[in-house]
Amino acid sequence: MNPLERYEPLVDDREAFRAACDRPLPSVVRVNTIATTAERVAAAFDEEGIRYETVDWHDGLFVLPDGHPGRNWPHFHGWTHGQEEVSVLPGLALDPQPGDRVWDACAAPGSKTTQIAAMMNDQGTVVANDNNLGRLSALRHNTERLGITNVVVTNQDARNYSLKPLAFDGFDRALVDAPCSCEGTCRKNPDVLDEWTMDHVRAVAGIQKGILTRAVRMTRPGGTVVYSTCTFAPEENEAVLDHVLAEVDCELVPFDLPVRTTPGVLEWDGETYDPSVEHARRIYPHHNDTGGFFCAKIRVGGEGVEA
Amino acid sequence: MSERSNRGQRFDRLPVTPDERQVPGRASRQEVLDWWNDRFGIPPETFEGYTFWEKGAGKVWIFNGEATDPSTVEAIGMTFLRTRQDHWKPTMRAVQRFGGMATRNVIELSPERARRFAAGEDQQLPEWDGDWGYLIVTHELAGGQAALGVGLYLHDELRSVVPKGSREDLAVIDRE
Numbered sequence: 001m002n003p004l005e006r007y008e009p010l011v012d013d014r015e016a017f018r019a020a021c022d023r024p025l026p027s028v029v030r031v032n033t034i035a036t037t038a039e040r041v042a043a044a045f046d047e048e049g050i051r052y053e054t055v056d057w058h059d060g061l062f063v064l065p066d067g068h069p070g071r072n073w074p075h076f077h078g079w080t081h082g083q084e085e086v087s088v089l090p091g092l093a094l095d096p097q098p099g100d101r102v103w104d105a106c107a108a109p110g111s112k113t114t115q116i117a118a119m120m121n122d123q124g125t126v127v128a129n130d131n132n133l134g135r136l137s138a139l140r141h142n143t144e145r146l147g148i149t150n151v152v153v154t155n156q157d158a159r160n161y162s163l164k165p166l167a168f169d170g171f172d173r174a175l176v177d178a179p180c181s182c183e184g185t186c187r188k189n190p191d192v193l194d195e196w197t198m199d200h201v202r203a204v205a206g207i208q209k210g211i212l213t214r215a216v217r218m219t220r221p222g223g224t225v226v227y228s229t230c231t232f233a234p235e236e237n238e239a240v241l242d243h244v245l246a247e248v249d250c251e252l253v254p255f256d257l258p259v260r261t262t263p264g265v266l267e268w269d270g271e272t273y274d275p276s277v278e279h280a281r282r283i284y285p286h287h288n289d290t291g292g293f294f295c296a297k298i299r300v301g302g303e304g305v306e307a
Numbered sequence: 308m309s310e311r312s313n314r315g316q317r318f319d320r321l322p323v324t325p326d327e328r329q330v331p332g333r334a335s336r337q338e339v340l341d342w343w344n345d346r347f348g349i350p351p352e353t354f355e356g357y358t359f360w361e362k363g364a365g366k367v368w369i370f371n372g373e374a375t376d377p378s379t380v381e382a383i384g385m386t387f388l389r390t391r392q393d394h395w396k397p398t399m400r401a402v403q404r405f406g407g408m409a410t411r412n413v414i415e416l417s418p419e420r421a422r423r424f425a426a427g428e429d430q431q432l433p434e435w436d437g438d439w440g441y442l443i444v445t446h447e448l449a450g451g452q453a454a455l456g457v458g459l460y461l462h463d464e465l466r467s468v469v470p471k472g473s474r475e476d477l478a479v480i481d482r483e
Contacts, residue, residue: 040451044449071475125374144386
């Protein structure tokens with residue numbers, strides 16, 4: 001069975017949803033604002049004769065219709081990083097500020113890590129963690145290539161992360177861009193649909209709950225935790241939020257994203273979820289011609305300055 | 308905790324001055340700042356707020372975050388400079404990041420020469436009458452100079468020391 005069928009009852013237009021999922025995605029690059037500006041990247045593309053299109057909701061993204069995001073002068077200089085459009089959304093929701101202490105729980109290969117570092121103007125500390133040493137080398141390559149100096153890279157299981165090697169005992173913000181079933185990336189990698197199993201959904205949901213719980217516990221009162229996935233499965237999205245809301249002192253908060261979104265679902269497969277999960281945002285491929293995505297913003301409970 | 312010998316797999320902060328050096332051969336912060344200033348005219352204030360660390364023999368890293376005990380982490384910041392050899396060598400990415408402030412030992416290449424440099428090719432360049440050794444190599448791109456990386460100039464030849472994984476066959480920018 002194609003797992004996308006499962007999610008048809010959730011979408012407004014099943015045919016448009018399935019048609020969008022079948023179309024490949026174009027190459028997109030994000031401007032590395034530590035190194036340069038979007039204007040200069042555009043000027044360099046013009047000089048080099050590289051075709052590009054702008055993205056109306058983000059002035060630091062360029063679509064490259066001819067592909068090859070790594071074969072141009074801006075890339076050679078570390079001015080750009082290949083990153084799918086929806087992948088910049090959790091960084092926008094996190095809204096990191098210069099000087100912040102930020103945890104990126106599942107950071108490799110580092111697209112969001114490097115975006116977060118750039119949003120902080122390379123000031124403060126981003127702790128980029130991943131449990132997979134091989135994927136961490138890709139992250140290292142990317143932070144190096146983009147000239148980022150405020151990232152600490154660690155190799156731990158995020159579910160029982162230890163702050164011991166760090167200079168501080170908590171974070172202002174955390175991003176949990178969790179390992180997931182990834183159907184939302186089917187426009188880049190259709191294999192994910194063939195590899196999909198319900199057993200994996202159940203197993204990975206347990207991991208997601210563990211990581212998100214740890215993220216909330218390590219973030220200071222009033223701080224922000226963003227949870228994101230590239231799956232449509234409510235078991236890995238709203239159900240994870242519902243679990244964490246019951247487990248630790250935190251709340252889901254409404255937030256804006258610059259693309260068309262739909263609210264989190266309140267019931268699925270006989271389960272009902274905490275009503276506040278409707279503050280989470282679902283991004284379907286046919287609404288913005290992007291990959292599929294899920295993103296939620298959490299305020300950690302207790303007295304504390306709003307992050 | 309002070310270690311008297313360099314251990315390749317952990318990060319250790321550079322001593323502030325040569326007088327405070329405990330690990331033989333380890334560069335001090337002062338020497339690193341002086342080197343960038345002497346070699347490229349990049350003022351020491353540029354690196355105020357950054358800390359320098361050694362991991363691996365002679366490999367110096369630059370870091371702008373908070374760390375007390377980074378001995379058990381995979382990385383902090385980015386690689387910056389290779390020391391513990393006669394001629395210190397900056398990394399390509401350090402030069403791309405900070406090389407724009409250099410005022411000497413900078414060589415600007417024409418569009419065709421820049422293409423060859425980025426592809427990792429060595430080239431004859433007898434017209435250079437400056438210092439030998441490691442140079443910051445630039446070209447003009449989108450209204451200004453942009454640092455390509457590090458070149459090694461010896462005997463009329465500019466060698467590209469762009470690491471293999473970063474080399475790219477790119478278009479010659481048409482300036483006619």
